[in-house]
Amino acid sequence: MLAPESCRDLAHLGHVEMFTPKPEASLAFFVDVMGxxxxxxxxxxxYLRGWDDYEFHTLKLTASSTSGVGHVAFRTASRQALDRRVAELTAMGAGIGWTDGDLGHGPAFRARGPDGHAFELYYDTRWYEAPPDLKPALKNQAxxxxxxxxxARRIDHLNLLVLDVTATRHFLERGLGMRLTEQIMLDDGTEAGAWLTATNKTYDIAFTKDHTGTAGRFHHVTYAVDSREDVLRAADVFLEHGVFIETGPHKHAVQQTxxxxxxxxxxxxxxxxxxGARLMLAPDWKPIVWTQTERMKGQAWGLQTVKSFHTHGTPPVEDHD
Amino acid sequence: MLAPESCRDLAHLGHVEMFTPKPEASLAFFVDVMGxxxxxxxxxxxYLRGWDDYEFHTLKLTASSTSGVGHVAFRTASRQALDRRVAELTAMGAGIGWTDGDLGHGPAFRARGPDGHAFELYYDTRWYEAPPDLKPALKNQAxxxxxxxxxARRIDHLNLLVLDVTATRHFLERGLGMRLTEQIMLDDGTEAGAWLTATNKTYDIAFTKDHTGTAGRFHHVTYAVDSREDVLRAADVFLEHGVFIETGPHKHAVQQTxxxxxxxxxxxxxxxxxxGARLMLAPDWKPIVWTQTERMKGQAWGLQTVKSFHTHGTPPVEDHD
Amino acid sequence: MLAPESCRDLAHLGHVEMFTPKPEASLAFFVDVMGxxxxxxxxxxxYLRGWDDYEFHTLKLTASSTSGVGHVAFRTASRQALDRRVAELTAMGAGIGWTDGDLGHGPAFRARGPDGHAFELYYDTRWYEAPPDLKPALKNQAxxxxxxxxxARRIDHLNLLVLDVTATRHFLERGLGMRLTEQIMLDDGTEAGAWLTATNKTYDIAFTKDHTGTAGRFHHVTYAVDSREDVLRAADVFLEHGVFIETGPHKHAVQQTxxxxxxxxxxxxxxxxxxGARLMLAPDWKPIVWTQTERMKGQAWGLQTVKSFHTHGTPPVEDHD
Amino acid sequence: MLAPESCRDLAHLGHVEMFTPKPEASLAFFVDVMGxxxxxxxxxxxYLRGWDDYEFHTLKLTASSTSGVGHVAFRTASRQALDRRVAELTAMGAGIGWTDGDLGHGPAFRARGPDGHAFELYYDTRWYEAPPDLKPALKNQAxxxxxxxxxARRIDHLNLLVLDVTATRHFLERGLGMRLTEQIMLDDGTEAGAWLTATNKTYDIAFTKDHTGTAGRFHHVTYAVDSREDVLRAADVFLEHGVFIETGPHKHAVQQTxxxxxxxxxxxxxxxxxxGARLMLAPDWKPIVWTQTERMKGQAWGLQTVKSFHTHGTPPVEDHD
Structure with missing residues (x-):
C-alpha cells in the first residue's frame, strides 16, 4: 500500500506579531540596528521587513503593556490549500474564525494552538513595492x-515555549501540515523540543518546553543573513549599540544553525x-532524534547552553528573568 | 474562479550522468579537487557525491568516447507523484519507458526533452550510508x-544548451511540473534562456540557446558551497591545480548567483x-523577464559575459571550441 | 662584510590629498557609500578617515578645478627619522621645504618626486578622538x-601613474627608505611597475607607467576591509548606489590583493x-620580478586587465578617458 | 629633548619548539588536521610549517617525556641587530650562549627569560624551497x-604562562626590544597579562600569570588563517576529527583576536x-590598560573565560588539569 502523500499546504512563515512595552525603542532597534x-x-x-522579504511585512511590532507574541502567520500555497487547512483546523476544534487581515494581507483564519498561541493562515498577500529611494539595482530583488x-535579510523561523511539546507538534503536523525534522527526547520519554518545516528550509518553527510552567510564551524570532561572517558582524554591531548578547555566535548541534x-x-x-546553507530536500526525511545525553554535550563546538535559554521567554515570568 | 494549484510532484534534482573521454583524470578532478x-x-x-548530499550519488561519471550529459534525473515527492508525471509525459508522447535504476536508486521512468536530452524520474532511492571513516560528528549530517x-557540498542545479528554449521550457513545465522563475526575452520576441525550479531554491535547471545550432548539448552542472568566500577559495584551489577557469568568480545579474x-x-x-542564500518562498512568484538591453549590461557588477559561455558546450562542436 | 641595515624611517602611509571638481558629491560618496x-x-x-585609522584623517578631500592628487604624506617612525629623511631628500635636491602642517598633523617636509608628485613627511600627528556618539565599545579601537x-577600515596604499617607473622607485628607495617587494620588467628591459613597502604590509605605494605620456597623475587610493567577503559586499553596495565599477572583484596575481x-x-x-591577510615579515625579502609574458596571463584567476586601467588616471587626459 | 628611537632589532617570531609525549599523534594532528x-x-x-611561512619551519616538534615548550626563536632584522641584542642580553646577565642552529637556520644566541623560558635569536635563515608537487601557481607565494x-597559513604568535608578568615584560622590552601594546592591571596593582610586538602585528608574544604557581610553562602557539570564517571552518574540522575544543570561536576583547x-x-x-586584519602602524602606540573590572565582563561578545584558560598549561601540573 502506498504511504499517503505529505502535505504541502503551507508556503512559508509569513510574519510574527511581537508585543513590546517600549515601542519606540523597539522600533529604533529593528530599523537602526537590525537594518x-x-x-x-x-x-x-x-510593519517591518527585511530587505529580501517579498511581502509587505514579516514583523508586526505592536505596542502593548508587556512583551510576547501576538500571533504567528503562515501563508498557504494556494486558496485551495487555505480551505483545506481551515477545514482541518475546524475539525480539530482549534479554529477561532476569520479576520479581515491587516495592512499586509487579506482574510486570515485564526486558530489556537494547544499552549494558547494564536496562529493565522492566509493566502492573499500584499507584495512589497519599494519607493523610489529603496528601489534595488537588480530587478529580481525586493x-x-x-x-x-x-x-537582516529575511524572516527565517520562530521559536515558542510550550508546556507540552508533543501536543504542539501534533497540532502543527495535523492542523498545518508541517513536517518534523529534528526533536529532543528525554530519558523519561518526554519530548523536550521539536523542529518542524513547511518548506525546503530545515525548520520554520521550533518549540521547547517552558521550564517555568507558564503557557503561551514566546522564545524568539529569527532573521536570516547570508553567511556566518554576517552573523559575526552582527555581533560586532550589537556590541557597538549596547544590545545585550545572551549567547553566541556559535553553532547549534541541532539543525547546525x-x-x-x-x-x-x-x-x-x-x-x-x-x-540558508543547509536545505531539506528529501521528501521522506527521517527525523533526527537527539537524546538527553547527546544534548548535555552542549552545542556543536562544545559551548554549554546558557541557563536563561530555558527560562527567559516573553512575557517575563517573575523569579525566572 | 480559482487558479489551479501549482504542481509539487518533483522533490529535487537527483543526479546528472556526465560522459567523459578521460575517465581517470575526471575522477581525480572530482575527488581530489572538488573534494x-x-x-x-x-x-x-x-558514482560520486558531495558531503551534504543525502543520496548515494548526485554525479554518475561514465567513461565514453566524448563528453556531454548522459541523463538528468529528478526525484519525485512520492510514488503517487511519480505516477502522475509518468502519465503526463506519456500523454505528451515524450515517454521512453522504465529502467531498473542503477546503484543509486530504484525504477526510473525515462523521457526525452524537445532537444533530445534524456530525463529520468524516480522515487525509490538509496540513502547514503557513510563508512566508519567518513561518519560525521553530528548525526544530522550525511x-x-x-x-x-x-x-563541494551538494548538487545544486544543471544547465543545458538547447535549440528551442521555449519548447524545452514547456516540456519541463507541463511534463515535470516545474515553475519558471526568470527568463531572457530578446527584442525579436524569442526566448534566449529560462530558469526553472521544483523547490524553494530559485532554480534547479536552466537552459540557454545553443549558438552553434547543435542539439542535445550540456552546458554545466553546479555544486553548491556555503558562502561566496567558499567560491573564492575554490578559485584558489583550481588555480593551484592548473584547472582552467573560464570566468568568475563574479555575481550573475540573473538569479544573483x-x-x-x-x-x-x-x-x-x-x-x-x-x-543557498536566496530562496524562492512565494508560491505565486511572477517570473522576472530580462530584456536584451538589460543583458547587454553584463553581469551584476559589470563583467561582460565571455564569448565561450555561449558556444562551449559538451560534446564539443568543431570550429566553436 | 656586513650588508647595510635596511632603513625603517617611515612608519606608515599617513594620508592622501585628493582633488575633486565635485566636492559635495565626492564627500557624500566617501561618507555615505564608503562609510x-x-x-x-x-x-x-x-578631512576624512576610516573607522580603524588612528590619526585624525587619512584622506584630505580638496575642492579643485579638476581631479588628481594634491600630496601624499608618510608619517616617520620618530623625529630623528624625519630629520634623517629631510637630510637625504635635501641632499638629493628633491626637497621643497617645510609646511606648518594642517588640521591633522604638525610640521611636514615636502619633496617632489621625479614625476612631479608632492610627498610630505611628518612625525607630530593628531590622534583621533571620537566624539561621544562615535565612541567604540572596545577601548582598543579608534x-x-x-x-x-x-x-572602509583604514587607508592601505596608493598608486601613482609615472613616466619613469625606475626613477620614481629610486626616489622612494633612497629618499624615503622604502623597500621594493614586487616589480614588472618588460622584455625590452624597461620597468613597467613597482610595489614598495615601509611596513610589514607587502606594499604601501605602487606605480605603473602612464601610457598617455602625462606626468604627475594619480591612479588610485585604497582602503582596506577585513576580508574578501567584505570586498564583495562593497561591490553590492556600489551597485546599489550606481557607482561605476571599473573592474573586479578579482584577485591580482601581483601581491595577491x-x-x-x-x-x-x-x-x-x-x-x-x-x-591585511598577507604580511611581509622577512627583513631581506627578495623582490618578485614579473615578466611581460607572465603579466599577459591576466589576473590570478584569469581575468584580463581592463584597458582603462592603463589609461584612466586623474586628472583626465583628453582622448584617453 | 628627543625621546629615544624605538628598537626595531627583531624582524618577527621565527618558530617555537614544542615538546610532545605523543610524537606520532601530534605529527598527524599538525599535518592532517592543521594542514x-x-x-x-x-x-x-x-620540522613543520604553514603554507605561507617563508622559512624552512615555524614549528619544531620534538618527542619528549612530557609536553611544553623547548625554545622560542625570533629572527632579527639584520646581523648587526643580532649583535646588538646579544650585547644587551649579555649585559643583562640573561645570555646562555651560541648554538650552531638546526635544519632551519644558522647560529643562534640563546637567553633565558625570568621564568626560565629559553629564547633564541638568529639572523641567518633557510628559505623554504617547495618541492615540485608543492610549487605554488603564483610565484610570490612560498x-x-x-x-x-x-x-594554517603562518605562525602568528605564542603565549606563555609566567610567575611574574612584569619581570617577563621587562626582559622582552629591554633584552629583545619588543613593544608593549596591551596589558591587564589588577586592582592590587599587579600585572596579570601583557601583549608585546616586534612588528606591525598587534602582538607577537603574550603571557599571563600562571595560577598554579609553576614556572616556565607554555600556554599556546597560534597559527593565522585569513578570515573569521576560516576560524569557524577550523572548528568544523576539529569537531570532525574529535579534537578537544577548549573555547571559542569567539572574539577577545583584548586585541580583538x-x-x-x-x-x-x-x-x-x-x-x-x-x-591579520588589525595592524599596529603607530610608532608611538600608547599601551591599552585593561582593569580587573573590565576583564570580568568576559570576552568581546560576553563569553566568560573558561577556568582552564588560567590553569591548563604544558607541561601539566597535578591537580590543575
Missing part, C-alpha cells in the same frame, strides 16, 4: 540592500542566523 | 566534512556557486 | 564600527581591498 | 595552498586566529 525597513503603520502597530546595521541571540529593548529575544 | 566522495562503481561508471579541495566556471579534464563545464 | 567619517573642515578641504555602506576598483564622483579611482 | 607541511626531520624532531584540514583554542594530542594548546 530593517518600516513599510507602514496602523494603530499601535508598525528592495535595495540597506548597508545599515545587521542588514550558526546562531546569535540578543534581547531587543522590549525584552523579546531575537536571533540572527545563517539558515 | 567529492566516490560511493560506488559499476561498469564504466563511478557524511563527514572532507576538508579537501573545494569541499555568485558563480565560478571551470572545465573538468573531460571538457565538461562545472560551476561552483553559493546558491 | 567614512568626517573629522574636520578647513577652507576648501574636508572609533565605533559604522555599519554603514562599505565600512583581492581588488575592486570604482570611480568616485570627482573621477578619481578608489580601490577596496583586503590587504 | 601543515613537514619540511624535514632531525633526531627526535620534525608553497602551494594545501586545501587540507585547517589550512577572533580565537579558537584546541589541545593537540600531546596536550599542548594550539590557537587558530585571524590576526
Amino acid at each position: 530593517m525597513t518600516e513599510s507602514g503603520r496602523d494603530g499601535d502597530s508598525v 528592495q535595495r540592500f540597506p548597508a545599515r546595521g545587521v542588514n 550558526f546562531f546569535l541571540y540578543v534581547y531587543e529593548p522590549g525584552g523579546n529575544r531575537v536571533e540572527i542566523a545563517n539558515a | 567529492m566522495t566516490e560511493s560506488g562503481r559499476d561498469g564504466d561508471s563511478v 557524511q563527514r566534512f572532507p576538508a579537501r579541495g573545494v569541499n 555568485f558563480f565560478l566556471y571551470v572545465y573538468e579534464p573531460g571538457g565538461n563545464r562545472v560551476e561552483i556557486a553559493n546558491a | 567614512m567619517t568626517e573629522s574636520g573642515r578647513d577652507g576648501d578641504s574636508v 572609533q565605533r564600527f559604522p555599519a554603514r555602506g562599505v565600512n 583581492f581588488f575592486l576598483y570604482v570611480y568616485e564622483p570627482g573621477g578619481n579611482r578608489v580601490e577596496i581591498a583586503n590587504a | 601543515m607541511t613537514e619540511s624535514g626531520r632531525d633526531g627526535d624532531s620534525v 608553497q602551494r595552498f594545501p586545501a587540507r584540514g585547517v589550512n 577572533f580565537f579558537l583554542y584546541v589541545y593537540e594530542p600531546g596536550g599542548n594548546r594550539v590557537e587558530i586566529a585571524n590576526a
